[in-house]
Amino acid sequence: MSIINLEFALEQFPEVLKGVPATLAIAVVAMIFGLIFGILISLCRIYKIPVLNRFFIVYISFIRGTPLLVQLYVFFYGVPVLLDFLNEQIGTNFDAAQISPLIYAFIAYTLNTSAYQAEIFRSSINAVSAGQMEAAQSVGMTTAQGLRRIILPQAFVVALPNLGNTFIGLIKATSLAFAVKVVEIMAIAKIIANDGYRFLEMYLVASLIYWVISWVFELFFAWAENKLGRHEERIEGNAA
Amino acid sequence: MIKLKNINKKFNKNHVLKGIDLDVEKGDVLVIVGPSGSGKTTLLRCINYLERPDEGSISIEGFTVEGKYPSKRDVLELRRKTAMVFQNYNLFKNKTVLENVMEGLIVAKKMPKKEAREISASLLEKVGLAEKVDEFPSQLSGGQQQRVGIARALALNPSVILFDEPTSALDPEMVGEVLAIIKQIANEGITMVVVTHEIDFAREVANRVVFMDGGHIIEQGTPEEVLIHPKHERTQRFLKRLVKEPDYAI
Amino acid sequence: MIKLKNINKKFNKNHVLKGIDLDVEKGDVLVIVGPSGSGKTTLLRCINYLERPDEGSISIEGFTVEGKYPSKRDVLELRRKTAMVFQNYNLFKNKTVLENVMEGLIVAKKMPKKEAREISASLLEKVGLAEKVDEFPSQLSGGQQQRVGIARALALNPSVILFDEPTSALDPEMVGEVLAIIKQIANEGITMVVVTHEIDFAREVANRVVFMDGGHIIEQGTPEEVLIHPKHERTQRFLKRLVKEPDYAI
Amino acid sequence: MASGLAGWADLFIKVLDKLPLTLLMLGLSLFFSIILGVFVAIVRIQKQPVLYQLATFYLSFTRCTPLLVQLFLVYFGLPQLLLAFNIDINSWDRLVFLVIAFSFHTAAYLSEVFRSAYLAVGRDQLEAAYSVGMSYPQALFRIILPQAFVISLPNLGNNIIELLKDTSLAFTIGIIDIMGQVRIILGNNHGMGMFQIYVVISLVYWGTCILIESAIGFLENIFKKGRVSISRQ
Amino acid sequence: AGNEADDGKKVIKVAISDEVNPPFLYADENNEPIGYDMDYMKEIEKKLPDYKFEYIWGEEESNLVGVDTGKYDFAINWFFKNPERQEKFLYPEHEFGYSLTSLVTKKDRDDIKTLDDMVGKKFPPVSPSGGLRAILNAYNDQHPDNPLTLESMDSPSNAENLKMVDKGKADAMFINVTTFNEIQKELDLDLKVAGIISKEPIYAVYSKENKELAQKIDQATVELTEDGTLSKLAEKWFGVDFFQDLDYINEKGFNFEE
Ligand SMILES: Nc1ncnc2c1ncn2[C@@H]1O[C@H](COP(=O)(O)OP(=O)(O)OP(=O)(O)O)[C@@H](O)[C@H]1O
Ligand SMILES: Nc1ncnc2c1ncn2[C@@H]1O[C@H](COP(=O)(O)OP(=O)(O)OP(=O)(O)O)[C@@H](O)[C@H]1O
Ligand SMILES: [Mg+2]
Ligand SMILES: [Mg+2]
Numbered sequence A: 001m002s003i004i005n006l007e008f009a010l011e012q013f014p015e016v017l018k019g020v021p022a023t024l025a026i027a028v029v030a031m032i033f034g035l036i037f038g039i040l041i042s043l044c045r046i047y048k049i050p051v052l053n054r055f056f057i058v059y060i061s062f063i064r065g066t067p068l069l070v071q072l073y074v075f076f077y078g079v080p081v082l083l084d085f086l087n088e089q090i091g092t093n094f095d096a097a098q099i100s101p102l103i104y105a106f107i108a109y110t111l112n113t114s115a116y117q118a119e120i121f122r123s124s125i126n127a128v129s130a131g132q133m134e135a136a137q138s139v140g141m142t143t144a145q146g147l148r149r150i151i152l153p154q155a156f157v158v159a160l161p162n163l164g165n166t167f168i169g170l171i172k173a174t175s176l177a178f179a180v181k182v183v184e185i186m187a188i189a190k191i192i193a194n195d196g197y198r199f200l201e202m203y204l205v206a207s208l209i210y211w212v213i214s215w216v217f218e219l220f221f222a223w224a225e226n227k228l229g230r231h232e233e234r235i236e237g238n239a240a
Numbered sequence B, C: 001m002i003k004l005k006n007i008n009k010k011f012n013k014n015h016v017l018k019g020i021d022l023d024v025e026k027g028d029v030l031v032i033v034g035p036s037g038s039g040k041t042t043l044l045r046c047i048n049y050l051e052r053p054d055e056g057s058i059s060i061e062g063f064t065v066e067g068k069y070p071s072k073r074d075v076l077e078l079r080r081k082t083a084m085v086f087q088n089y090n091l092f093k094n095k096t097v098l099e100n101v102m103e104g105l106i107v108a109k110k111m112p113k114k115e116a117r118e119i120s121a122s123l124l125e126k127v128g129l130a131e132k133v134d135e136f137p138s139q140l141s142g143g144q145q146q147r148v149g150i151a152r153a154l155a156l157n158p159s160v161i162l163f164d165e166p167t168s169a170l171d172p173e174m175v176g177e178v179l180a181i182i183k184q185i186a187n188e189g190i191t192m193v194v195v196t197h198e199i200d201f202a203r204e205v206a207n208r209v210v211f212m213d214g215g216h217i218i219e220q221g222t223p224e225e226v227l228i229h230p231k232h233e234r235t236q237r238f239l240k241r242l243v244k245e246p247d248y249a250i
Numbered sequence D: 001m002a003s004g005l006a007g008w009a010d011l012f013i014k015v016l017d018k019l020p021l022t023l024l025m026l027g028l029s030l031f032f033s034i035i036l037g038v039f040v041a042i043v044r045i046q047k048q049p050v051l052y053q054l055a056t057f058y059l060s061f062t063r064c065t066p067l068l069v070q071l072f073l074v075y076f077g078l079p080q081l082l083l084a085f086n087i088d089i090n091s092w093d094r095l096v097f098l099v100i101a102f103s104f105h106t107a108a109y110l111s112e113v114f115r116s117a118y119l120a121v122g123r124d125q126l127e128a129a130y131s132v133g134m135s136y137p138q139a140l141f142r143i144i145l146p147q148a149f150v151i152s153l154p155n156l157g158n159n160i161i162e163l164l165k166d167t168s169l170a171f172t173i174g175i176i177d178i179m180g181q182v183r184i185i186l187g188n189n190h191g192m193g194m195f196q197i198y199v200v201i202s203l204v205y206w207g208t209c210i211l212i213e214s215a216i217g218f219l220e221n222i223f224k225k226g227r228v229s230i231s232r233q
Numbered sequence E: 001a002g003n004e005a006d007d008g009k010k011v012i013k014v015a016i017s018d019e020v021n022p023p024f025l026y027a028d029e030n031n032e033p034i035g036y037d038m039d040y041m042k043e044i045e046k047k048l049p050d051y052k053f054e055y056i057w058g059e060e061e062s063n064l065v066g067v068d069t070g071k072y073d074f075a076i077n078w079f080f081k082n083p084e085r086q087e088k089f090l091y092p093e094h095e096f097g098y099s100l101t102s103l104v105t106k107k108d109r110d111d112i113k114t115l116d117d118m119v120g121k122k123f124p125p126v127s128p129s130g131g132l133r134a135i136l137n138a139y140n141d142q143h144p145d146n147p148l149t150l151e152s153m154d155s156p157s158n159a160e161n162l163k164m165v166d167k168g169k170a171d172a173m174f175i176n177v178t179t180f181n182e183i184q185k186e187l188d189l190d191l192k193v194a195g196i197i198s199k200e201p202i203y204a205v206y207s208k209e210n211k212e213l214a215q216k217i218d219q220a221t222v223e224l225t226e227d228g229t230l231s232k233l234a235e236k237w238f239g240v241d242f243f244q245d246l247d248y249i250n251e252k253g254f255n256f257e258e
Helices: A006-017 A020-046 A050-065 A068-090 A101-126 A130-138 A143-180 A185-196 A199-231 B040-047 B072-080 B097-107 B113-126 B142-155 B172-187 B199-205 B223-228 B233-244 C040-047 C072-080 C097-107 C113-126 C142-155 C172-187 C199-205 C223-228 C233-244 D004-016 D019-046 D049-064 D067-083 D094-120 D123-131 D136-173 D178-188 D194-223 E036-047 E060-068 E083-088 E131-142 E158-166 E177-187 E211-226 E229-238 E246-252
Strands: B002-011 B014-024 B029-033 B055-060 B063-066 B082-085 B160-164 B191-195 B208-213 B216-221 C002-011 C014-024 C029-033 C055-060 C063-066 C082-085 C160-164 C191-195 C208-213 C216-221 E010-017 E051-058 E074-079 E097-106 E173-176 E191-206
Touching: A006 A185, A006 A199, A020 A050, A020 A101, A020 A143, A020 A185, A020 A199, A050 A101, A050 D136, A050 D194, A068 A101, A068 A143, A068 D194, A101 A143, A101 D094, A101 D136, A130 A143, A130 B082, A143 A185, A143 A199, A143 B097, A143 D049, A143 D094, A143 D136, A185 A199, A185 E083, A185 E131, A199 D049, A199 D067, A199 E060, B002 B040, B014 B040, B014 B216, B029 B040, B029 B172, B029 B199, B029 B223, B040 B055, B040 B082, B040 B160, B040 B191, B063 B072, B072 B082, B082 B142, B097 B113, B097 B142, B113 B142, B142 B160, B142 B172, B172 B191, B172 B199, B172 C233, B199 B223, B208 B223, B208 B233, B216 B223, B216 B233, B233 C172, C002 C040, C014 C040, C014 C216, C029 C040, C029 C172, C029 C199, C029 C223, C040 C055, C040 C082, C040 C160, C040 C191, C063 C072, C072 C082, C082 C142, C082 D123, C097 C113, C097 C142, C097 D136, C113 C142, C142 C160, C142 C172, C172 C191, C172 C199, C199 C223, C208 C223, C208 C233, C216 C223, C216 C233, D004 D178, D004 D194, D019 D049, D019 D094, D019 D136, D019 D178, D019 D194, D049 D094, D067 D094, D067 D136, D067 E060, D094 D136, D123 D136, D136 D178, D136 D194, D136 E051, D136 E060, D178 D194, E010 E060, E036 E051, E036 E074, E036 E097, E036 E211, E036 E229, E051 E060, E060 E074, E060 E191, E097 E131, E097 E158, E097 E177, E131 E173, E131 E191, E158 E173, E158 E177, E158 E191, E173 E177, E177 E191, E191 E211, E211 E229
Parallel strands: B029 B191, B029 B208, B082 B160, B160 B191, C029 C191, C029 C208, C082 C160, C160 C191, E010 E051, E010 E074
Antiparallel strands: B002 B014, B002 B055, B055 B063, B208 B216, C002 C014, C002 C055, C055 C063, C208 C216, E074 E191, E097 E173, E097 E191
């Protein structure tokens, strides 16, 4: 008997595909908001904005330092307790059971990835030469304008490979959301696998799906890197 | 027009500007000459607060900014009165030649794109770059980049233009063009401060010359006074090399 | 000594070097002049294969490298025979001034550190940077950076030194120093190719001059022949500006 | 389970007891993944024909499939594969399989970190190195990588911390690390005291993370010499 | 697998699961496995002196994959049998113990006795893996028109789930009686076992290649059952001999009703 029953795996493909929307929703929502927060946080750190700089150092440390699972639990178990408390104290009538687990996932994943993206942007913004900002200011731009029009577009090119890492990491990390009842690719795979202990088959199916999704995004990131980086005379290999 | 009072600037322990006072009249072309490392670039950068002086005040058209920690709004206003040509060009790497020139017009001056494009294209033609408008800075030769920098500053049409060695990468032909342009806009009443080490160029373009050394202004006056009949011994020594070898001069 | 044959180079469709042939003798100081964008820098960069020519061959001291895809070993050997001063300095940003100069000696020439340090320090003193040895390039003025670049190339003591506008950021005093240094090492038999747009400097330093335009060599000969009595109309026009305004020249 | 201060302390001691093992896995995996990561990055930057395709495929596979699956492949699949060639590695320590899997996994991510940092170092730096007669490897190690290293540090931090947390997968193949310890305790309690246990494990991870962050910050300070940030103003 | 130990015994690698389940299987202070399963293994070891058992902790899924690929010889925890699984793995013929599954509700409820009563009612989240899930899935397969509503979640906490039932946020929890009793000792919730659903035989799980070993152990298991050793172990760990029938067990107080 062969270890992997391919026929079984093929049969289950459509079922597992049903998890794709949840995976994509969490990854894309978290990525987009994470991008925005990440940039803002990195700027607070680069410009050493008094209180915020300290705050975000701790924030980044905390978010990166504790397991994502724990962060999910904090919202999943914490919010209902908080709502119950509110209901008692000020007589509101929130029903925690009505909140879709997806919402907890959105919040937790966004907060989580923001911390990582803040570090990505801190490094890529610092890689842009200071002269670029001076030039922007010399033509009368405000710092904000200079950041938006000159610095960030250049920093983005540097950041892209790392953003790719983060996004693909995010896609795979959505499987953790099963711990708060979000049923995505890996969750479905596990549920099916349990019946006949066909873990290998189902992991194969899940991996393929993850791979295809991520691969599409890999292509996208590579394309974007080329497109956005066209202005640069890039240091290439050792040719000449 | 421009009034600098007691400008002091230190980099750590290196005291680079030691109480500079300077007045420039409207429409003046003030040339600053001096040995390498004497603080010319630093002084220029202080005028639009790219470098914050430790002490002193700067006024342009009666608008004064003072001290090391002025408000952002004041600094922005000061900068909008000036434009700058950098010693190392500092073009926007992610923008084409044309966009480099348009950028300030669109963003800081809120000019409509079409108008900005026309102004920029015509200036780029003036400096001989009509063919290069769609290239990125990384694809240009040194002199071409410098000319983009000049066009970028001119396009803004500010009250004051600060030039940091604007002809260092230019051949004699091009130097002639730039000279003509500077003279022309001086006639339009724009004030210019030019740092240069090309004494020939200085003589032709300046109506006032300042000689700096070691963070001090040593001598100032007309080009004649400073560059041909310098009074101060340091200035004489600085200019000596050119005078000493007359057989090569034309 | 240096022999270029039929060097052709295109950037996409822009044909920048159009079949350049050139011979330089040992100990020669060859100066290349020409308008901005004419291909001077590109030619210089082809000589040490920083830019790969699309066609043609380059020999230095009889060692020949050819075509667009030579072996890495050949290119390395060619480069070890040369040193270069860049138009925009290109200092190692993560190294101090002293380390910038020592780096090539230690790594490429395998010189003991102590010796490398002595040579470097004495060269830096020569170009007036004794005080700046422990600073980083970002803390230097333009002229100071350029001098570090010059010292870095000189330190290597190669057969050939390529200078790309080595005095563009230097004041007349310093230009004099550099001139003296170049003359001195020419006497030691080092061959030099200098791109410059400072005609005065070219006259004094060169024993041969090449005038380039649009990717061609238009004219070559002694400084006298090319710079004072140019035969070609293009050369004459290029030099005209200086001749036209004799009242400012000394 | 015991509650109160003694309970907490007991829990902490049990978890901390496994910290050295976690750090060992982290250190070994990091070491190998940096080496492999630099290599893959350089191959991809240089675009050398066959190697490039291989590296890109490797990158895609390791980044895009779950780490757990890779761990299974190495731990369960590799011995079977080798057995076909009459090589029996089933008796190897589980730690070895773990380190292999994690090194391959993390190296993929690190290679992108290094690649982006390498590309952010200007080409002028490489040319300058060539002009003083350095070979490519010399230029790489003396000029380019030191500068790329600073740029990559924050991203390196991100990935090291991810790796730290990934080590918790060790328990799936029976290595009792700090997370494994916690799961055993949780199992013994039928999931009671979950809150307390997760507080403890979070604190232990966070503490380790702070150590990593301090090290990264320290390195950033040392290596940033000569660099000027846009926030200079 | 299958190395020789120093003393010439054949080493058997046994995967034990972290989804531990006292008193079947759990860990002592030094993370050594203890419980009914381990005592059973010790008895087996006495019967089969040629083998030396080596225990390896791991996640349940990983353990099964390991058995599947031949990395481990067999896995032990409290695996239930079903036809799909039998296709994949080798189950011995005879069980070595039982697990009693039950529905737990609030003490004042009488409407829930069997799984049928749970149609249209709410369970707390169920783990995707494990034998309990398999029983529920099987029920749904048999009643495609009236299925149970199941909500899945990765490693749900039994204690949290019971609290949900206690607070009225779920109607009943499907849980092992022993597990419930252990938790109830600690939490003392307002809950009861409303009905025993099944007495599930439990097995060790072997890879299909391991016929010989499985047979030998199976043989030993039969002997241990017949000579009453396992009954004694059951008394020791569960307070009741679950080899007897359900009525006897209920009488003996497996049910936590007072
Ligand atoms: N990397 C590049 N990509 C595309 N075009 C380039 C590149 N480098 C140079 N060029 C073009 O090649 C031509 C010659 O450039 P080069 O730098 O050799 O000029 P140059 O003679 O040194 O000029 P300058 O005196 O201004 O430095 C220019 O038109 C320039 O735009
Ligand atoms: N960012 C900096 N940090 C530290 N020192 C600096 C910095 N910028 C300039 N300096 C020092 O200040 C002095 C003046 O520099 P500045 O650039 O103003 O000289 P300069 O007159 O423009 O010279 P050059 O003609 O060579 O461009 C120099 O000694 C330089 O080393
Ligand atoms: Mg300067
Ligand atoms: Mg040039």
